[in-house]
Amino acid sequence: MNNFTLYNPTKILFGKGRIKDVAGEIPKGAKVLITYGGGSIKRNGVLDEVNAALQGYDLMEFGGIEPNPTYETLMKCVDVVRRNNIDFLLAVGGGSVIDGTKFIAAAALYEGDAWDIVKTYGVKMKRALPFGTVLTLPASGSEMNSGAVITNRALNAKLPFMHPALFPEFSVLDPEKTYSLPAGQIANGVVDTFVHVVEQYLTYPVNGKLQDRFAEGLLLTLIEDGPRALAEPENYDVRANLMWCATLGLNGLISAGVPQDWATHMVGHELTLLCELDHGKTLAIVLPAMLKIRAQDKKEKLLQYAQRVWSITTGDDNARIDASIEKTREFFESIQVPTRLCSYNLGADIIPTIVEQLKAHGMVKLGEKKDVTPELVEVILKECL
Amino acid sequence: MNNFTLYNPTKILFGKGRIKDVAGEIPKGAKVLITYGGGSIKRNGVLDEVNAALQGYDLMEFGGIEPNPTYETLMKCVDVVRRNNIDFLLAVGGGSVIDGTKFIAAAALYEGDAWDIVKTYGVKMKRALPFGTVLTLPASGSEMNSGAVITNRALNAKLPFMHPALFPEFSVLDPEKTYSLPAGQIANGVVDTFVHVVEQYLTYPVNGKLQDRFAEGLLLTLIEDGPRALAEPENYDVRANLMWCATLGLNGLISAGVPQDWATHMVGHELTLLCELDHGKTLAIVLPAMLKIRAQDKKEKLLQYAQRVWSITTGDDNARIDASIEKTREFFESIQVPTRLCSYNLGADIIPTIVEQLKAHGMVKLGEKKDVTPELVEVILKECL
Numbered sequence: 001m002n003n004f005t006l007y008n009p010t011k012i013l014f015g016k017g018r019i020k021d022v023a024g025e026i027p028k029g030a031k032v033l034i035t036y037g038g039g040s041i042k043r044n045g046v047l048d049e050v051n052a053a054l055q056g057y058d059l060m061e062f063g064g065i066e067p068n069p070t071y072e073t074l075m076k077c078v079d080v081v082r083r084n085n086i087d088f089l090l091a092v093g094g095g096s097v098i099d100g101t102k103f104i105a106a107a108a109l110y111e112g113d114a115w116d117i118v119k120t121y122g123v124k125m126k127r128a129l130p131f132g133t134v135l136t137l138p139a140s141g142s143e144m145n146s147g148a149v150i151t152n153r154a155l156n157a158k159l160p161f162m163h164p165a166l167f168p169e170f171s172v173l174d175p176e177k178t179y180s181l182p183a184g185q186i187a188n189g190v191v192d193t194f195v196h197v198v199e200q201y202l203t204y205p206v207n208g209k210l211q212d213r214f215a216e217g218l219l220l221t222l223i224e225d226g227p228r229a230l231a232e233p234e235n236y237d238v239r240a241n242l243m244w245c246a247t248l249g250l251n252g253l254i255s256a257g258v259p260q261d262w263a264t265h266m267v268g269h270e271l272t273l274l275c276e277l278d279h280g281k282t283l284a285i286v287l288p289a290m291l292k293i294r295a296q297d298k299k300e301k302l303l304q305y306a307q308r309v310w311s312i313t314t315g316d317d318n319a320r321i322d323a324s325i326e327k328t329r330e331f332f333e334s335i336q337v338p339t340r341l342c343s344y345n346l347g348a349d350i351i352p353t354i355v356e357q358l359k360a361h362g363m364v365k366l367g368e369k370k371d372v373t374p375e376l377v378e379v380i381l382k383e384c385l
Numbered sequence: 386m387n388n389f390t391l392y393n394p395t396k397i398l399f400g401k402g403r404i405k406d407v408a409g410e411i412p413k414g415a416k417v418l419i420t421y422g423g424g425s426i427k428r429n430g431v432l433d434e435v436n437a438a439l440q441g442y443d444l445m446e447f448g449g450i451e452p453n454p455t456y457e458t459l460m461k462c463v464d465v466v467r468r469n470n471i472d473f474l475l476a477v478g479g480g481s482v483i484d485g486t487k488f489i490a491a492a493a494l495y496e497g498d499a500w501d502i503v504k505t506y507g508v509k510m511k512r513a514l515p516f517g518t519v520l521t522l523p524a525s526g527s528e529m530n531s532g533a534v535i536t537n538r539a540l541n542a543k544l545p546f547m548h549p550a551l552f553p554e555f556s557v558l559d560p561e562k563t564y565s566l567p568a569g570q571i572a573n574g575v576v577d578t579f580v581h582v583v584e585q586y587l588t589y590p591v592n593g594k595l596q597d598r599f600a601e602g603l604l605l606t607l608i609e610d611g612p613r614a615l616a617e618p619e620n621y622d623v624r625a626n627l628m629w630c631a632t633l634g635l636n637g638l639i640s641a642g643v644p645q646d647w648a649t650h651m652v653g654h655e656l657t658l659l660c661e662l663d664h665g666k667t668l669a670i671v672l673p674a675m676l677k678i679r680a681q682d683k684k685e686k687l688l689q690y691a692q693r694v695w696s697i698t699t700g701d702d703n704a705r706i707d708a709s710i711e712k713t714r715e716f717f718e719s720i721q722v723p724t725r726l727c728s729y730n731l732g733a734d735i736i737p738t739i740v741e742q743l744k745a746h747g748m749v750k751l752g753e754k755k756d757v758t759p760e761l762v763e764v765i766l767k768e769c770l
Contacts, residue, residue, distance in 0.1 A: 005399070006397040014390070016388060206622075209609070210629055241595065
């Protein structure tokens, strides 16, 4: 097992009716800015519940944070925060709203060009406004980690950054608030969570037995309850398990002490940027091809995955690995997330641009062994056709 | 799944050579009291390493915290803390030293009779001195939770308490520091961790799929690596997995959203108090009997345990449950922790006293359904003979 440092001070308030508990977590007298996205929280009553919980606080709102939140939109919010001396941010939404709010929290206290925060992967920032979250879409894991991904339209870049000051103070996870989500968003969230786990699990063995068992537990639960979440949208336990999977899939627990990949995510970000594909869909396209092309490097863990996650026990090594990758593809397809570029009317012509974008963004040595070059990505993308 | 709140701000510094990193975690200029037990940390060089890491700090030491730390000893340390204006405590040792240090941290700032802290299960305390830990014995999980168990000799009581102010600021977990432990202590630690997990897992189902999978992952790892830790004392990965099991087995993660039992622990504490048996040994005695007598109440989870942990798939329900309990007993015996009172030269004559002690300590409604009465404990103890 590798050495690691694990620190995660986010307080999780999980379950039915927990929105009312946010008031106990925000300093009395704070001037609070509620951040949100396209307005679904107005239609489904979540914003009303948040407002009722925060009676007596000085409240403002900033809506319109888009999926794949942009630097351009977020800087407008930073201006609002500064002009109104906001003390505390409350992100109400999914990963995009939470990621965007992390950037706002950092940028509001940053002196200098705020894009530096992202460009330096968080190295240049020192502090951030405190913030909490009310999660409405299980997928990104942002509600219990210190990372975020921000898009800069002008620079044509979608890049991650992280900093210890960016852990939410608290996150409310009420599975009932996910009942009204469109099926497509739930399915994307299942894929996103699944691929988060795979990025931390399907690398090379370092004898991290708990990390492996926990990752496998997450994957098995997603495989069981992902399709059920679509078939039974108001099954509380199913939604609860899914929500908890998304959070535990990317809160630092399963990556502690083991190698991590993340090549699928980095290529996926470029696909989103170029083709405006949903994040989850890009991962469903890239992952099966990524695993297939890099199967020999990931052989031992893929064999373990085949056995423990998919109960594949017959055939030689290569056959079992191929079968596990095929099962992965079938799982994504079974929840209506297509896994081929052609299903999204995309063809080989985009591949050179993706490869160029990766080079432009410095993503030239990806993966757990830093050996996924733009040239290898080209091969992988051809496998996605 | 049940509602839950999960909060755990302890920073884990895991791996080889991490003691040197404690300096970065303690405020500069703090007056630090190092607390420890019987002195093994002097013989094995751990204290020297800690002192070297803390060069430049104003340091004091307090040794002699015994296994099952007593109020009487700990109050002497509280006096030292108060007279010397100590700012920060650093517990170097196993669960007893860490539990004791938690009491010292709370009592040093408590106005009034410090035993009230324990007697009220932490309700009456409001704050504690900050403290960190350097763990040398994986077992209690105290290094990443906010609970402790303290013995009061004068009152003949061994009782737990907890408070959010009692999370360590940091804990150093260096698996190499466990190489020199006697085999008996490693074995007790494996049993302690195993039973911690079982107390949070073998109750009744609430569809907490991840909690179950994680608990099963912990148990499977203990079953694989517990015996190997005895056979290969300097196998780093084995010791690392064991250490991480102990911490994750009782840090709030697997209990979040599911019922908890703890009857085995409460009965075990009375056995330690009366017979001076090691904590781990009391658990090895009580657990198999506890599961057997309460098998019908725990039927669904025991069947799941039989299948997923012990791969028992043949026989009717009762046969599979019996086999799983027998496997549990055999596992403890296989690492040289006997599971019968008679192995410790104890007989039926102690049973009435144990039952009376439970009543005296208010332990009259134990277990996940609060239906484990002193009368039922009597039946269970007869099964332990």
